[in-house]
Amino acid sequence: MASVRPLQQLLIEPVATLIEELSRLPGIGPKTASRLTFHLLRSSETQSQALAQAIINVKDQVTWCTRCFNIAMSDLCPICADSTRDQSRIVVVEEPLDVLAVERTEVYRGLYHVLHGHIAPLEGIYREHLRIAELLQRLQTEPVEEVILATNPNTEGEATAYLLLKDLAPWGIRVTRLARGLPTGGDLEWADAETLGSALQGRREIA
Amino acid sequence: MHILNLSLRHFRNYEQLEFTPGPGVSLIYGNNASGKTSLLEALFYLATTRSPRTTNDRELVNWHAREEAVAPPFARIAADVQQVSGYIKIEVLIQLRSQEQHENSGGGSQKLVRLNQRVVRALDLIGQLRVVLFTPDDLTLVDGAPSNRRRYLDMTLSQLDPHYVRTLSRYNKLVQTRNAMLRAWRERRRTLRSVDEELAYWDDEMITAGGYVLAERLQAVADVNTLIKPIFQANTGEAQELHIAYRPSFDFAGMTEAHHLVEQFRQTLQQRRSEELKRGQTLVGPQRDDLLFTVGNVDLGRYGSRGQQRSVALALKLAEVELMRMRSGDAPILLLDDVLSELDLQRRKYTLEAIRHPHQQTIVSSTDLGTFDGDFLSAVDRWRVEQGRVYRG
Ligand SMILES: [Zn+2]
Numbered sequence: 190m191a192s193v194r195p196l197q198q199l200l201i202e203p204v205a206t207l208i209e210e211l212s213r214l215p216g217i218g219p220k221t222a223s224r225l226t227f228h229l230l231r232s233s234e235t236q237s238q239a240l241a242q243a244i245i246n247v248k249d250q251v252t253w254c255t256r257c258f259n260i261a262m263s264d265l266c267p268i269c270a271d272s273t274r275d276q277s278r279i280v281v282v283e284e285p286l287d288v289l290a291v292e293r294t295e296v297y298r299g300l301y302h303v304l305h306g307h308i309a310p311l312e313g314i315y316r317e318h319l320r321i322a323e324l325l326q327r328l329q330t331e332p333v334e335e336v337i338l339a340t341n342p343n344t345e346g347e348a349t350a351y352l353l354l355k356d357l358a359p360w361g362i363r364v365t366r367l368a369r370g371l372p373t374g375g376d377l378e379w380a381d382a383e384t385l386g387s388a389l390q391g392r393r394e395i396a
Numbered sequence: 397m398h399i400l401n402l403s404l405r406h407f408r409n410y411e412q413l414e415f416t417p418g419p420g421v422s423l424i425y426g427n428n429a430s431g432k433t434s435l436l437e438a439l440f441y442l443a444t445t446r447s448p449r450t451t452n453d454r455e456l457v458n459w460h461a462r463e464e465a466v467a468p469p470f471a472r473i474a475a476d477v478q479q480v481s482g483y484i485k486i487e488v489l490i491q492l493r494s495q496e497q498h499e500n501s502g503g504g505s506q507k508l509v510r511l512n513q514r515v516v517r518a519l520d521l522i523g524q525l526r527v528v529l530f531t532p533d534d535l536t537l538v539d540g541a542p543s544n545r546r547r548y549l550d551m552t553l554s555q556l557d558p559h560y561v562r563t564l565s566r567y568n569k570l571v572q573t574r575n576a577m578l579r580a581w582r583e584r585r586r587t588l589r590s591v592d593e594e595l596a597y598w599d600d601e602m603i604t605a606g607g608y609v610l611a612e613r614l615q616a617v618a619d620v621n622t623l624i625k626p627i628f629q630a631n632t633g634e635a636q637e638l639h640i641a642y643r644p645s646f647d648f649a650g651m652t653e654a655h656h657l658v659e660q661f662r663q664t665l666q667q668r669r670s671e672e673l674k675r676g677q678t679l680v681g682p683q684r685d686d687l688l689f690t691v692g693n694v695d696l697g698r699y700g701s702r703g704q705q706r707s708v709a710l711a712l713k714l715a716e717v718e719l720m721r722m723r724s725g726d727a728p729i730l731l732l733d734d735v736l737s738e739l740d741l742q743r744r745k746y747t748l749e750a751i752r753h754p755h756q757q758t759i760v761s762s763t764d765l766g767t768f769d770g771d772f773l774s775a776v777d778r779w780r781v782e783q784g785r786v787y788r789g
Contacts, residue, residue: 310576311569315586316594344569344601351597 294386398757408434426781526728542686567605582676607658
């Protein structure tokens, strides 16, 4: 059976290195990595340079917002930097993509907090791996009146919301959860704007 | 219910097969490794979406299909089923993943399930076709590990109750999750500061799902107890009754309502928390339960004779058929894989009479026609199996 590994010894080093780097990406095996590499070899100089530059820019210029951990170009993300946004509400989400999903609904004008994951003991992900301490820190310094838990409507998302609820209980602030109606077991980022918007508006108090 | 047609493609040693058993008893005979067991395996797979022989679906795909340039290699199992309430078409396609997909996903094959030509999830197929399979290995139901007896209850209930199969699958994942947490604490990979707080969600979910699983199992055991007594008596001639006791992992004082079970489950879990943390494992719940078979206070799993143990296994399977008939109003298909030759004359005679029941489709496999009397042979459909082909007669 043909395998990629013995072939690699025949490849000149830059080619082998690119294949190796590409195959580290999620969802890309050695075969796809080889195909992409040879595609790039054949493509024009400007095209490859644009790709390389885009990758470098992402790492150079994009960072995590120091306040909400959304993607940002400077200390604060555009949302945190916008003083016209309602400073008394925080929507808590699992991933930066979820921020975009909520923004698309156009019904929310408050702030966010990105946890960067959810509780998943089977994958070794616990509370200390999420930005939970940073959220509690914000409650001390910001005039927060309501925290809206918008973790995904699946087991891991519910487990995360449950833990956050316990953490938030002593603070005496309003804690709400998105209304049911989002497809259960699904991800926020795939919900359509209208459904997510009404789940947000119909959020219910849990503490 | 009965199947009108079973269609196989690239399955085990079947290149292609169309098998059309009658609604009564079909006897399939042939040498070892001719394909008799694979035929029954295919029907079991359609009923439960898994093989009774292997956990690796790759093994089910015919080697010829893998060598040919059929890309990607696959096995297909399909059947037309006549239920009391109507007619359905079911199909499972098992596709081997390429080397690359294999590396990425960690699985060697994927299955595509169709019900009446619509793609559905595997869980949605379970219970559409109901089977009871009895093989020589089923002696382990009586003398083997407790997991064999739990599987008997789970397989039966899963085919009868769509909510059971989903709840059980959720429950098992919750137990695994909890075990991962307990292990991390035991190995001091995590601080023990907020154990109760962190377990609370998972405990609640596990207790709710586990309470349902336990309540359903207890009801099934109560029903099987009623059904099995006359069956066991008739096939053994024993004067004393067979009794099945459910051995739970926590005491619930005979109060079997789900809410009571949930409460007892919760209390026991709290009592054993420190022990669970020490062992790094969930120590309470239906995943640790067992069944005990007794005749006149004698534990047949430990002290029964070989013959008694065979009788219990046979009676369990025949009672399973009755339970399915009683609960669903539709008889399951009974699959007897080379078990009759192991029974003594009386038990064999009893079984052959029991299966010649109207509205009971039964498929019996055997290597030896001499096991059967002429009366039986002339009353059933006969099929000869040879190297992955099936001939009538
Ligand atoms: Zn921000």
